[in-house]
Amino acid sequence: MSKGYVAPVAAILILAMLSGCISSSGCEFELVGFDYERAYDDVVELCKYPHRLTGSQYLENGMAYFVDEMKDAGLEAHIEYYPLTCFDILDASLALVRYDLLGLIPIDKTEFRHGDDFIVQGFSGSTDGAVVASIAFAGNGTEQAYEEAGNVSGKAVVISYEQGGAGYNAAYLNAARNGAALNVMQNRRYNPASGYPPIGVAAGAYDENGNYVPYPDIYPDLIIPTIMVSNATGNAIRNATSGGFSLFSYKLEFDIDVLCGMIREI
Numbered sequence: 001m002s003k004g005y006v007a008p009v010a011a012i013l014i015l016a017m018l019s020g021c022i023s024s025s026g027c028e029f030e031l032v033g034f035d036y037e038r039a040y041d042d043v044v045e046l047c048k049y050p051h052r053l054t055g056s057q058y059l060e061n062g063m064a065y066f067v068d069e070m071k072d073a074g075l076e077a078h079i080e081y082y083p084l085t086c087f088d089i090l091d092a093s094l095a096l097v098r099y100d101l102l103g104l105i106p107i108d109k110t111e112f113r114h115g116d117d118f119i120v121q122g123f124s125g126s127t128d129g130a131v132v133a134s135i136a137f138a139g140n141g142t143e144q145a146y147e148e149a150g151n152v153s154g155k156a157v158v159i160s161y162e163q164g165g166a167g168y169n170a171a172y173l174n175a176a177r178n179g180a181a182l183n184v185m186q187n188r189r190y191n192p193a194s195g196y197p198p199i200g201v202a203a204g205a206y207d208e209n210g211n212y213v214p215y216p217d218i219y220p221d222l223i224i225p226t227i228m229v230s231n232a233t234g235n236a237i238r239n240a241t242s243g244g245f246s247l248f249s250y251k252l253e254f255d256i257d258v259l260c261g262m263i264r265e266i
Helices: 003-019 036-046 057-072 143-149 168-177 231-240
Strands: 083-100 106-112 118-120 131-137 156-161 182-187 204-206 212-214 226-229 248-265
Touching: 036 057, 083 118, 083 226, 083 231, 143 168, 156 168, 156 231, 156 248, 168 182, 182 231, 182 248, 226 231, 231 248
Parallel strands: 131 156, 156 182, 182 226
Antiparallel strands: 083 106, 083 248, 118 226, 131 248, 204 212
16 A cells, blocks of 8 residues: 555544444444543542552552453453562662772762662662772773773773663673673763653563563573663762872772562562
8 A cells, every 4th residue: 555545544444433334354343432531530549549569559459440440341350460570779879989099098988869869770789788899981881892991890880871872781781791890871861851860770681482581580690780870970970080190099889789589479
């Protein structure tokens, strides 16, 4: 069908639906009107819950409500549960620590706030208490950028998370495969109108069957602490460690505790 016939055919289909005369295999379809007052009742009910987060009782309440409504409408409806890997951030701290020239004696630190300055990412690895690591930069997080960065093993690696650079999963895996102690993604990609704040993403990949599988289920041996920082936080780290002679050195101190696993079925 040429493009010129698309609009007329669509118009005919719409008119046919409105008249209730569309049929398939001998069965007629009847247009069901939209009752905005009835829909408003659903909105009122759902607004009684502060949220409907996965695995929460509020989600259970919302599902039960709609199952009851569907049954009242004469439909067969039930809730099907399936396993889901979940994560819970128990602790998250990040600070830029200023040391003496030799990097031995801490002088002071700039602490960043979780949720405002940085966000621990979904299925992030955990640390065994507070960790202090030297800072390295790996461009936009691609494999080539890591090759140019050299040895980053055991370091907190900061990348510019931007259009044209490594995607989320690639940035995570490249950091893990190069032995980074912490994967730091500086947001230069999302929400520029808000100043590129940190956002939370849950990493995952597709298996051979096309199913989306979350970390750490699909890469159990490549789990490292991973965070996204705001553009401003990333710039603060970059400015402190910019080239040129300085009487000070800087490291990142971080403590991340994430409970991750199949906590429950939903």
